[in-house]
Amino acid sequence: MLLRVAGGYVSGVEDIDTEALMDPVVLPDMGIWHPLAPQIFDNMSEYKEWYDNVHCPAAGILPNAPTIGLVLQKSHIATKDDGHYVGVVQELERRGARVACTYTGGLDFSVPVQEYLAGPTGEGMVDALVNLTGFSLVGGPASQDAKKAKEVLMKLNRPYLVSVPLVFQSFT
Template sequence: MILEKDANEKLKGPNAPIVGLILQRSHIVTGDESHYVAVIMELEAKGAKVIPIFAGGLDFSGPVERYLIDPIMKKPFVHSVISLTGFALVGGPARQDHPRAVEALRKLDVPYIVALPLVFQTTEEWLNSTLGLHPIQVALQVALPELDGGMEPIVFAGRDPRTGKSHALHKRVEQLCTRAIRWGELKRKSKAEKKLAITVFSFPPDKGNVGTAAYLNVFSSIYSVLKE
């Protein structure tokens, strides 16, 4: 605990990592925002600064460009971004505009995590399910955001069966915030400071099939990646 506190103290101040949060307006105006508050409090407790934004509709590219990017220097104010909406950046679940979203994210040019609250299941239903996340939610809130460039789709909030409101899953919120800060720290490092790990395909295991792939030259490809 002392080591963790010391590490958090080092993050604070002018060099503290800055994390942008994309929030859904409907959760805020209806008072269903406890899971948002939990993420903000956890990030700040870990020593990060937070810039939360939301849009009037389901196009979040405008607020991203207006509030997370310096209009003069054309550089981001933040080191990483978490979308807590679970939606694609532009269009939400009903309509997606991936080219526009990709354009906005390229301007932002920081790690972009799309976390998601449970929508089609209560917390208990999700925990007891052998399938895990509902297939519809996988399609709408995992697959579609990944087309924009979203990564690490961590479920960070559950849903109460009586009220229907969201509540934070605290261990997952902690994991999410830790990942966002570490991605932000990685973004700030020079290329020479970064370490790269490459996982080599090997299936079936123990059959001498390390690096095998159908009609692909695995080791030549790895060499090309490392050279680049």
């Protein structure tokens, strides 16, 4: 669309075949992501199929290794500002852990945790959960719902760690 508009104002742009350009890739609002996966997954069974049969054998990750669930923000994945996510995934896998990364575009990160990382009773299908968003599990910088987060985490019944990103802080 921008090239079509620019064609009227910028010389040389009119020669580009805008019909041959790819359509934009639209990410689902919530999903399971891995930096080496060929797609975003919308259910755990498809992710596990790829992870168990393609990725783990290639990476030398054992089937019975502990699984770490990661809570991520869609905005970092959509904009490819995901270097910190990729680094954590790579380091966990290098140390032999399995990884399941969930994300959402909203500020209720408990929804993908319940949808993808909790079993039918709500108990965790992961051995630990790490929140890399910089926000609480339910809510953003201006508000949070501790009661709902506590309910989800109590059902999950797994260790929960929160990584605090140093985005705006300085070392001095």
